[in-house]
Amino acid sequence: DDDFAVLVERIGETEADALSHAEYVARKLQRTLQQPYVLGGTEGDRHFATLSFGISLFHDGVSSLESLLKQAEVALYRAKQDGRDIVRFFNPEMQAVVDAHARLEARMHEALEANAFRLFFQPQVNRRGVVIGAEALLRWPLDGGAMVSPAEFIPLAEDTGHIVRLGLWVLRSACAQLARWQMNETTRHLKIAVNVSARQFHQPDFVGKVAAAIERHRIRPGGLEIELTESVVIGDIETTVLRMRQIKALGVRFALDDFGTGYSSLSYLKRLPFDQLKIDQMFVRDMEKDTSSEAIVRAILALSRSLDLKVVAEGVETAAQHELLLTRGCELFQGYLFGRPVPIEDWKAG
Ligand code: C2E
Ligand code: MG
Numbered sequence: 001d002d003d004f005a006v007l008v009e010r011i012g013e014t015e016a017d018a019l020s021h022a023e024y025v026a027r028k029l030q031r032t033l034q035q036p037y038v039l040g041g042t043e044g045d046r047h048f049a050t051l052s053f054g055i056s057l058f059h060d061g062v063s064s065l066e067s068l069l070k071q072a073e074v075a076l077y078r079a080k081q082d083g084r085d086i087v088r089f090f091n092p093e094m095q096a097v098v099d100a101h102a103r104l105e106a107r108m109h110e111a112l113e114a115n116a117f118r119l120f121f122q123p124q125v126n127r128r129g130v131v132i133g134a135e136a137l138l139r140w141p142l143d144g145g146a147m148v149s150p151a152e153f154i155p156l157a158e159d160t161g162h163i164v165r166l167g168l169w170v171l172r173s174a175c176a177q178l179a180r181w182q183m184n185e186t187t188r189h190l191k192i193a194v195n196v197s198a199r200q201f202h203q204p205d206f207v208g209k210v211a212a213a214i215e216r217h218r219i220r221p222g223g224l225e226i227e228l229t230e231s232v233v234i235g236d237i238e239t240t241v242l243r244m245r246q247i248k249a250l251g252v253r254f255a256l257d258d259f260g261t262g263y264s265s266l267s268y269l270k271r272l273p274f275d276q277l278k279i280d281q282m283f284v285r286d287m288e289k290d291t292s293s294e295a296i297v298r299a300i301l302a303l304s305r306s307l308d309l310k311v312v313a314e315g316v317e318t319a320a321q322h323e324l325l326l327t328r329g330c331e332l333f334q335g336y337l338f339g340r341p342v343p344i345e346d347w348k349a350g
């Protein structure tokens with residue numbers, strides 16, 4: 001691990017005193033440890049460490065060791081977020097964020113137990129405007145009818161590990177829906193795409209879970225597509241390739257989500273067995289007014305042709321955007337122009 005705790009005692013009579021002394025100690029540690037390190041004996045081989053500090057002050061009335069360490073950790077987390085070589089003190093405002101997260105986490109746990117999550121489906125269409133399938137998107141309805149956005153709870157579900165159960169529920173629900181579609185003559189060709197988080201994808205038994213879901217619902221696996229983001233891929237590319245191959249061997253397809261926002265390295269794109277790319281909605285949105293976004297969209301389309309990948313444009317909201325994408329050769333489309341995500345009862349297309 002790369003986290004260390006330092007306990008400094010009797011650093012001041014007043015809070016102001018203690019604050020300045022604590023900062024002084026942190027800066028001193030920082031300066032000392034920032035000295036270059038010569039590794040391996042060669043004079044030229046100098047290494048530098050960056051050091052972030054999170055400080056939490058306490059006195060006699062401290063509630064518990066855990067909460068103290070937790071506070072220091074929160075301050076450290078903030079320091080790392082704010083940049084390199086930064087010292088941050090814990091404050092109540094940070095605690096408010098932590099508390100809100102804790103409440104959200106507790107409610108997420110209850111919602112999982114109560115089976116309160118819902119799947120919405122958003123249509124994807126081809127160049128002729130025919131619906132070819134849907135992306136399954138998670139929704140968390142609250143009592144009043146409002147929805148917590150997945151943008152808010154997915155990152156937390158990843159941090160807490162809830163994503164494993166939640167993601168499995170999504171996978172199974174999508175397969176159940178696919179089974180219903182595949183039983184009906186008019187809908188049997190439709191595909192369903194599910195989003196899979198890094199943590200879920202890298203679970204040891206993920207391949208087995210996918211295979212079991214396919215088997216249990218007796219679906220033709222070609223109708224199932226898994227959307228991964230670049231965060232899944234970066235890190236351990238070998239493991240990712242291997243795992244993707246195992247899942248592809250089941251007959252499932254892969255799409256790379258939010259393409260263009262991350263590293264989008266061509267070297268990994270060539271090595272990973274994706275079937276499809278999804279152009280991030282940011283580029284689609286800015287395409288008309290911003291020439292660099294337009295150039296990126298064109299480059300992605302050219303690139304995908306040479307790599308034999310299909311492209312879906314995400315977040316298509318206007319006819320003008322649609323028109324421009326059509327002239328650039330884009331084949332598949334998703335966005336409010338064609339349909340918003342809806343509960344399956346409201347699904348009319350197909
Ligand atoms: P995403 O996979 O890129 O999904 C597309 C997002 O764009 C969805 O947001 C969708 O509602 C929204 N969208 C679609 N068309 C338009 C449009 O024309 N204009 C605009 N402004 N937005 C549009 P949503 O449903 O809020 O989901 C946000 C993100 O949360 C998703 O981004 C995905 O990364 C994540 N997510 C959603 N469901 C799941 C899930 O089951 N598992 C995991 N791991 N992540 C999920
Ligand atoms: Mg997606």
Ligand code: MG
Pocket residue numbers: 257258278280281314
């Ligand atoms: Mg996306």
